[in-house]
Amino acid sequence: MSDKVPVITVDGPGGAGKGTLSQMLATDLGFHYLDSGALYRLLALAAKRHKVSLDNVEGLTVLAGHMDITFEMDPEGGRPTVVLESEDVSSLVRSEEIGKDASIVAAIPEVRQALLQRQQAFAQAPGLVADGRDMGTVVFANAEVKIFLTASPGERAKRRHKQLIGKEENDSLAALANKVRQRDERDERRLVSPLRSADDALTLDSTELSISEVFAQARTLIRDKLSL
Ligand code: DC
Numbered sequence: 001m002s003d004k005v006p007v008i009t010v011d012g013p014g015g016a017g018k019g020t021l022s023q024m025l026a027t028d029l030g031f032h033y034l035d036s037g038a039l040y041r042l043l044a045l046a047a048k049r050h051k052v053s054l055d056n057v058e059g060l061t062v063l064a065g066h067m068d069i070t071f072e073m074d075p076e077g078g079r080p081t082v083v084l085e086s087e088d089v090s091s092l093v094r095s096e097e098i099g100k101d102a103s104i105v106a107a108i109p110e111v112r113q114a115l116l117q118r119q120q121a122f123a124q125a126p127g128l129v130a131d132g133r134d135m136g137t138v139v140f141a142n143a144e145v146k147i148f149l150t151a152s153p154g155e156r157a158k159r160r161h162k163q164l165i166g167k168e169e170n171d172s173l174a175a176l177a178n179k180v181r182q183r184d185e186r187d188e189r190r191l192v193s194p195l196r197s198a199d200d201a202l203t204l205d206s207t208e209l210s211i212s213e214v215f216a217q218a219r220t221l222i223r224d225k226l227s228l
Contacts, residue, residue: 006031006127006226007142009135010218012149013184013195014099015156017206017214019079021149022131024215027077029129029228034122035071036132036139037102038082039115041093042069044101046084054104057111064105064114096160096169096179103183106133107190133187136198145225147218148197151207156180 008031010022019035026033043060046052046067052059072081082090092098105111112134119139122128130139136146151159157177164171171179187195197203202221206214222228 005123005125006144006228007123007140008127008129008145008147008222009140009143009198009201010129010131010147010149011133011135011137011195011197011201013151013156013180013187015160015180016149016151017159017211018131018149020211021147021214021218022129023077023079024211025218025222026129028219029127029222031127031129032122032124033073033080034119034128034130034132034135035080035082036115036119036130036135038071038080038093039069039118040102040106041098042067042082042084042089043105043111043115044098045089045093047105048101049084054101057108060105060108061110061114064111065118091167094163095167096164096171096176100179100183103186107186107192109192112193133195134193136201137196138193141198145222146198146201147221148201148203149214150203150205153177153181153184155207 008025010018012018022033043064046063047054047060050063052063068085070083072083074080081088082093116139136143157173157180160180161173161176204214204217
């Protein structure tokens with residue numbers, strides 16, 4: 001292992017279990033955690049609040065560079081609290097509508113550039129687990145350990161459906177599956193930093209695996225690569 005901060009990247013489509021896996025790994029290793037999707041979600045919410053339309057590239061880029069956001073880590077290893085301009089918006093940013101808007105702003109190259117350094121600043125000792133779409137390909141292209149976590153579209157829609165139950169989002173499973181597919185397509189087809197596996201990533205398909213089985217495989221890879 002080199003003396004630079006070790007980084008573990010977990011990329012993949014929505015609903016594959018990246019967030020859960022990344023939080024478990026960060027807690028187990030005592031590493032920091034970056035939920036990069038939350039940054040795009042926060043930008044989408046900030047744009048809504050400041051009445052910046054989703055096709056206003058300049059307005060979105062300024063907002064991306066300056067929005068007042070904080071992530072408060074949960075010592076128990078749960079999802080971090082996400083704060084926008086002093087307000088806890090953790091629940092608000094997780095809605096499917098904000099997810100869709102996040103995917104739209106994420107396709108703008110200037111926005112991605114404006115968020116690049118903010119993401120890279122998370123790489124602090126003793127180490128970082130970063131989850132998203134382009135962690136291993138762009139943001140932390142030199143990461144020591146790269147995982148691409150996927151699952152079948154049907155299984156991912158089911159998991160998203162479960163997550164959204166009780167959140168006043170009453171999409172049927174079929175409607176949600178459709179939205180998941182549209183978001184995948186947008187994330188995969190955009191010209192800049194599209195969702196794809198890094199060449200040196202280990203692909204894990206979680207369709208038939210429990211989260212503890214996924215964790216065990218990821219943990220073995222980290223032990224092999226980082227001796228941790
Ligand atoms: O992981 P998520 O569902 O919270 O991400 C929301 C959207 O943000 C996703 O549809 C695409 C975008 N995103 C991205 O383009 N790059 C990342 N590294 C993370 C998320």
